[in-house]
Amino acid sequence: MKSNKDKSDEDKDGMKRVGREAKERMSSQMENRKKRKNIRCACFALLALGIVSVAFWGYRFAPYDPLETNFTQKLMPPSMAHPFGTDNVGRDVLSRVLCGAGNSFKLVFLMLAIVVVIGTAVGIISGYFGGILDTVLMRITDILLAFPDTIFAIAIVGMIGPGLLHTVVALAFVWWTKYARMARGMTAVIRNQDYVIQAQFGGVRTPGILLRYVLPNILPQVIVMTALDVGGMMLSLAGLSFLGLASQPPAPEWGYMLYEGKSYLQTAPWIMIFAGLAIFLTVMVFNLLGDSLRDVLDPKEWE
């Protein structure tokens, strides 16, 4: 009798031990997976940082002046002296790619800053206060969302005239709605959470609630969206500049370099190959960063 009981106790202990071990194994597996995700994210962040620093300091490593023309050296294929070849007026393509990075990035970051701040602010206000304000703001976003972004940019640039600033304004004009929609949706949920209601009862003023209670809760999503948007924006800008709508030659810019390279497709394909490669790699790195950030900051979406 006693021994039996001992035995069942032992069994129970054994079961518990097995269960505990399994649990530990699971949790250590989860830990590992989380760690791997973090490491991956850090790697992509470093890569992205590398590209950004090339964009801002790359011109120092440019072997030639990106604007200097040299007609004895025009349309040269890649060689030791010109690793990426030269273009139709003898400018060094490598130098132009390096210097063009800065121009492309400055615009993208300018646009992101405008879009994220305005979009998030409008979204939070709209979602928090609701009512007629919300309805009006959301109808405005509806109207703006009716324009595919390229089309709207074509409209603005077509009417006011080509130019970099016009293009940036046109794209930003449509793009903020995306952030406003997201921030509004999340704020509308957060507004009814207990901690917000308690803060209201506790006498925290409205700006305080918006900044200290609502904003921190939607920030991770905003960051993920921003990282994912760098690539998209770069593509949109480059596309418009490729159409010759955002250009300000002779300053190097990747999209416009592709446009120039198009005319020399048959004789000097390297002009368009290297400029396009630069856009492609940049967009890819930022997409990878955005994806892995989403994995880290917002795991439920990816499971």
Added chain:
Amino acid sequence: MAKYTAKRLFQLIVVLFGVTFLTFMITQMTPSDPAEMKYVSMGMMPSPELLEQTRQEMGLNDPILVQYGRWLIHALRGDLGVSSKFSEPVLTQMMKKLPYTLELAGVAMILVIAVSFPLGILSAVKKNRVADILIRFFSFFGISMPNFWMALLLMYVFAVRLKWFRVVSTNDLRGIVLPAVALSISMIGSYTRQIRTAFLEELSQPYVTGARARGIPEPVILLCHVLPNAIFPVVTLIGLSVGQLLGGTAIIETIFSWQGIGNMVVEAIRVRDYPLIQGYVIWMAVIYVVVNLLVDLFYQFCDPKIRLNQINQIRIKR
């Protein structure tokens, strides 16, 4: 259903008013004066008095809302002005070019669906196996690929080097191949991903386990049970990518000299043909809005459980 449709139609009217008003306002920002343009196009330099009189006659001194109303009435009758480049009504010009763009967009869309569904399903079924990893890698590749670069590369390889196609596209079956492929590559990437995610979500549902337990063959489960459920997010994506397609055609058409409206508008911008640009923008916006309305109604029609906010969530995630 009827109530919802009515509500959406009302929203559509509000949006269309906004779209036309916004386009009209952008047109007002043009640096040129229509009254002056009228005389310049006739080849004479009008005096300030004559100019003022003409402005009065053309109604350019009326309040902006009155001008908008007048313009809208004309636009509703199909009168969007006369293109200065082609000296033809804008509508005629659009009607001539639009079929080519729709043809290109349609072929690209068919390509996207035909390629991304099999790839997405295969990727979901073989999760974390070699096929899945390869497909994910290539779809990522496609998403990051600028479509204009893709177009140039395709042109270089297949037209310049291999000479399988002409560099300048002819508006026929042979000419459509390269533009359509260039247009669809990045979309294939995002569709494949979306289909994979949707399938994985559905495959973890209990009804799949139930179907497997009953011994239903796997292909039947995938095509008859999972596919109808997984198709919804993809339909939203189709609605949204109409915008991407119409914008994308502008770039792709210029590269391949495809005679659609995208090519037309880029040319119109170059010669400052404002009525034509205006007509283009309005048409594109209207097409986009109407297609997305149809997508919303399709949802309601097929699955009343899905409420509008869920659709919006998918939109926000994009």
